[in-house]
Amino acid sequence: MSPTTSSGKISVALVDDHALFREGLREILESTADLVIAGEAGNSSDAxxxxxxxxxxxxxxxVEIPGDDVLETVTRIRTLSPSTRIIILSMYDGPHLLTRLLAAGISGYLLKSIHRHELLAAVRGVYEDPGRVVLAVSRASLAQVEGPQPGVLTDKEKEILQLAAQALSNLQIARRLGLAEATVKRHMRNIFVKLNAVSRIDAVNKAMAASLIPAQSRRESD
Incomplete structure (x- = not known):
């Protein structure tokens, strides 16, 4: 379908690996007279x-689209089509990733628990005002974005880092914890930001030094 310039409607691309979720989004957007679906994708390269x-x-x-890291996908989209506004959809607040996504130029970050009228308002809002940023996250997450507290790891991040200290890959950690690999990658990105780490080993060392994870974690892999 044609984008706004030829149809007079706001064109929207849907990127999510769950076909049923995309179908729900499509039905919501197509139920309005001013929105049109430009295309759909289930992974980063197709996006x-x-x-x-x-x-x-x-x-x-x-935010957890299969393929490239979401930050890389955002950067590529912004490079290819600077006028396209990007709204991230997520199951989680992810304050530290949110901070980096905002720096990369996204126009919105919405939790998938929002109501349809909030979604429609966000799409219209960022289209009508290119300078607008729409956030639908918890107050706690917003507080961390406005004033992050580096070094404070969540219980899940500590659990993942302890497994990383045992030299497990992201995929192995995901299988051990029953998570998607993309979820583990997201947690690792958050850990790097919080600890100001440049690598997994650096993150492990800093976490052990700060007693955020037990020092014996590394010895378990020896």
Whole structure:
């Protein structure tokens, strides 16, 4: 379908690896007279291709889309189509990742628990005002974005880092904890930001030095 310039409607690309969720988004957006679906994708490479082919006004992008890191995907979309507004959809607040995504130029970060009228308002809002940023996150998450507290790891982040200290890969950690690999990657990114770490080993060393994880974790892999 044609983008806004030819149809008079706001064109939206949907990027999520769950077909049922995309179908729900499509039904919500197509129920309104001013929105049109420009294209759909289920992974990062297809998302970039859809944006390149259609130049949509807005992209609704799942934060855990399979393929490239979400920050890399955002950067590629922004490079290919600077006028396209990117709204991230997520199951989690992820304050530290949110901070980096905002720096990368996203126009919105919405939890998937929002109501349809909030989604529609966000899409219209970022389209009508390119300078607007729409956030639908918890107050606690917003507080951390406004004033982050580096070094404070969540229980899940500590658990993941302890497994990383045993030289387990992201995929192995994901299988051990029953998580998606993309979720583990997201947690690792948050850990790096909080600890100001440049590598997994650096993060482990800093966490052990600060007694955030037990020092014996590394010895378990020996």
């Amino acid at each position: 970039v291709r859809v944006v390149c082919d259609t130049r949509p006004d807005v992209v609704l992008l799942d």
